[in-house]
Amino acid sequence: MELEGRTALVTGASRGIGRAIAVYLAELGAQVAVNYSSSEQRAIEVVEAIKEKGGRAIAVKADVSNLQEVEAMFEKVLNEFGDLHILVNNAGITRDALLIRMKQEDWDAVLDTNLKGVYNCSKAAAKIMIKKRRGKIINISSVVGVAGNAGQSNYAAAKAGVIGFSKAIARELAPRNIQVNVVAPGFIETDMTAALPESIRQEMLKQIPLGRYGDPMDVAYVVGFLASDKSQYITGQVIHVDGGMIM
Ligand code: NAD
Numbered sequence: 001m002e003l004e005g006r007t008a009l010v011t012g013a014s015r016g017i018g019r020a021i022a023v024y025l026a027e028l029g030a031q032v033a034v035n036y037s038s039s040e041q042r043a044i045e046v047v048e049a050i051k052e053k054g055g056r057a058i059a060v061k062a063d064v065s066n067l068q069e070v071e072a073m074f075e076k077v078l079n080e081f082g083d084l085h086i087l088v089n090n091a092g093i094t095r096d097a098l099l100i101r102m103k104q105e106d107w108d109a110v111l112d113t114n115l116k117g118v119y120n121c122s123k124a125a126a127k128i129m130i131k132k133r134r135g136k137i138i139n140i141s142s143v144v145g146v147a148g149n150a151g152q153s154n155y156a157a158a159k160a161g162v163i164g165f166s167k168a169i170a171r172e173l174a175p176r177n178i179q180v181n182v183v184a185p186g187f188i189e190t191d192m193t194a195a196l197p198e199s200i201r202q203e204m205l206k207q208i209p210l211g212r213y214g215d216p217m218d219v220a221y222v223v224g225f226l227a228s229d230k231s232q233y234i235t236g237q238v239i240h241v242d243g244g245m246i247m
Helices: 016-027 040-052 067-081 104-132 153-176 198-206 216-227
Strands: 007-010 031-036 057-061 086-089 135-140 178-185 238-241
Touching: 007 016, 007 067, 016 031, 016 040, 016 086, 016 216, 031 040, 031 067, 040 057, 057 067, 067 104, 086 104, 086 216, 104 135, 104 153, 104 178, 135 153, 135 216, 153 178, 178 216, 216 238
Parallel strands: 007 031, 007 086, 031 057, 086 135, 135 178, 178 238
Antiparallel strands: none
16 A cells, blocks of 8 residues: 555545545555544544545544644644644635625635645645655645636636745755645536536536546545655646646
């Protein structure tokens, strides 16, 4: 098992892509901390699903945009597992509106969770990883952070910010043998995309050369690779998991 003896923390892991990543990293042998901000029951279900397959996991509560809660979460992970090797910054939200209708609170909420949350967790993880001179930080951005999308200026800014942030810390942390990479999914079937009107879903489908929506596992497999020793010589990269959408 490739991740035997490793500990991973996955943010926003109670459902969707985060859940798939948490379960897959556990299948690869990692002990997994399943972060959630409000849906405790669903996080516990993820932990149970991992334990049923013989893995080890805990649920850890924290709003990633809140530094105090994040610091308490990392302390809990260290108390429980003794170390942290892998951080996956997956938690994210959307609050879509055209620019002239976008409320300040929608801008702030998306930037706080999707960008400040990545900064908060990466900083806390780096403090642990630097001492051990090894670690993997994997940040989930989006094709929207690369190509933009009308009605998502807040989300695009945050997700583009994640890419710039990741490249900067990839350079900072490389001398400490910590690899930092970004996964940029396209259109993945989760609760986040399920709410979109069928007309928009069909329009999206036309833009995907591989002719299907993505599955959370399509993202999880890439994260598993980036979390493993097989990707030791890869850092500061953005890997698109989008069926060729923005090639
Ligand atoms: P989702 O809404 O199903 O899951 C997001 C998770 O993040 C939820 O469990 C939610 O509770 C959690 N979360 C939200 N705010 C949080 C906070 N402040 N603190 C901690 N947890 C918080 O969405 P998803 O589709 O699984 O998306 C996962 C990630 O992938 C997000 O970063 C999203 O932006 C990104 N992404 C998704 C798609 C897609 O098509 N689904 C495409 C590109 C990028």
